[in-house]
Amino acid sequence: MIFYTLFHSSLNLNAEITRFADREFxxxxxxxxxxxxxxxxWNIPVHRWAVRHVYKPMVGNGYxxxxxxxxxxxxxxFFHEYLVSVPLNMFRLWAFNGMLAQIPLSFVTDKIIGGGRAGNIVVWLSLILGQPMAILMYVHDWYLIHYPVQTST
Structure with a gap:
């Protein structure tokens, strides 16, 4: 519901209001x-920005x-961690590590599993288990910071 409301409905409504020509989010x-x-x-505008401003210039320079x-x-x-750390006022690297874990996971789905249905299952397990796990880690750490464990004497 949140995905549909935020990414589909609101972005498309905003594109219609502003007459944005490319409505492919x-x-x-x-x-x-x-x-x-x-x-x-997943996120076409961000993907296009990353390809245009990071990937192609690096490949063009011999990397x-x-x-x-x-x-x-x-x-x-970095930006995923920044967007979580600033509002929560705590720096924990859970989002950062979750994004970096996508690199070996992409190797697994590309080279070892070879895509297809098994790869799709891995993608969905990453979405269903990975993101909520990171969110729970932030919730856990936030709770420990704001409600420290009291030791009884």
Whole structure:
């Protein structure tokens, strides 16, 4: 419901109001057979920005595609952590590590599993288990900071 309301309805409404020509905010990420395909289809404006401003310039300057992809995920990991840490006023690296964990997971779905249905299951397990786990870790740490454990004497 939150995804539909935020990413589909509100973004498309905003695009209609502002007469934004490109209304493609995401593609068929739910059919992703690999983590790589998921990240290419999940958030199209961010993906295009990362390709244009990080990936292509690095490849054009002689870096390998692997290093350029790693740099994109490192920058994305930084911004994910920043967007969580600032509002919560605590720095824990859960979102950062979760984003960096996508790199070996993409290797698993690309090279070992080879995509398909099994890869799609891994993508959905990452979405269903990975993101809520990171959120719970922030909730846990926030609770410990604001309500420390009292020892009885």
């Amino acid at each position: 995401y593609r068929d990420f739910w059919n992703s057979g690999t983590i790589t395909y998921f990240w290419r289809t 390998s595609r692997l290093y350029a992809s790693g740099a994109v995920f490192l920058i994305s990991a």
